[in-house]
Amino acid sequence: MTEHKLQCAVDPGDYLTAYADSGELGVGAYSKQRFAVTIYPAAEDARTFARALLTLADEIDGSEPTPAAATFPVKVGDKLRVTKAGLNWADVEVGEILNVLSLPADDDPSDIEFTAEGRNGDHWAFLPSHVGNGLEKVDEMPAATPAAAPSTPAIAPERVALLEKARILAGPIASPSDVLDFARFLAEGVA
Known part of the structure; x- marks a missing residue:
C-alpha cells in the first residue's frame, strides 16, 4: 500500500492521508490526530481535485520554483577516458577516449x-554521474611527437627563378616533367 500525508500548516494534529490499496483510492481525514472520515473518490475525480489543488497553491505562492539549471561535469568538446568497459551498455573499452558531442537541452528537465x-x-x-565513475576527464590529449622533418637542401634563388619562368613558359596544363625540361633548357642557355 502506498500512502501520502498532507500535514496542516496551522495544527500539526490535523492531516489528510491518501492511499491506494487493492485497486481503491482512499483519502482519510484526521483531526487532533483522530480519524474523522475516509472518502473513496473515482481516480478521475482525484486527478481533477489534485490539479485544482495545485492551481490554488500556485495562486498563493506564484507556482513551484523552477529547478536550478543542471550543472554538468563536462562540456561539449571535452575528452573522456573510459575506465569501465561496457559503461551504460555502451560498446566502449577501458582506455578508449570519447569526445563529448552534446549536453541535454536546457528546456527539457527530463533530458x-x-x-x-x-x-x-x-x-x-x-x-x-558516470564522470568519475566509469569516465574520467582527459585534460589534454598527449601531443604526438612530430617526426623529424627530412632535411631538404636549400634551393638557390636562381634555380627557383628558373623554375618559375619554366612554369610560365610550359603553360597551365604542363606536366611536372615538362616544367623541368623547360627549366633545364633555360639553365643551359644561361650557363
Whole structure:
C-alpha cells in the first residue's frame, strides 16, 4: 500500500492521508490526530481535485520554483577516458577516449544524458554521474611527437627563378616533367 500525508500548516494534529490499496483510492481525514472520515473518490475525480489543488497553491505562492539549471561535469568538446568497459551498455573499452558531442537541452528537465562519440564514430549516452565513475576527464590529449622533418637542401634563388619562368613558359596544363625540361633548357642557355 502506498500512502501520502498532507500535514496542516496551522495544527500539526490535523492531516489528510491518501492511499491506494487493492485497486481503491482512499483519502482519510484526521483531526487532533483522530480519524474523522475516509472518502473513496473515482481516480478521475482525484486527478481533477489534485490539479485544482495545485492551481490554488500556485495562486498563493506564484507556482513551484523552477529547478536550478543542471550543472554538468563536462562540456561539449571535452575528452573522456573510459575506465569501465561496457559503461551504460555502451560498446566502449577501458582506455578508449570519447569526445563529448552534446549536453541535454536546457528546456527539457527530463533530458539528463549527454552524448559522446567513440571509435568508429559510434555515439553513446551517459549520465553526469558516470564522470568519475566509469569516465574520467582527459585534460589534454598527449601531443604526438612530430617526426623529424627530412632535411631538404636549400634551393638557390636562381634555380627557383628558373623554375618559375619554366612554369610560365610550359603553360597551365604542363606536366611536372615538362616544367623541368623547360627549366633545364633555360639553365643551359644561361650557363
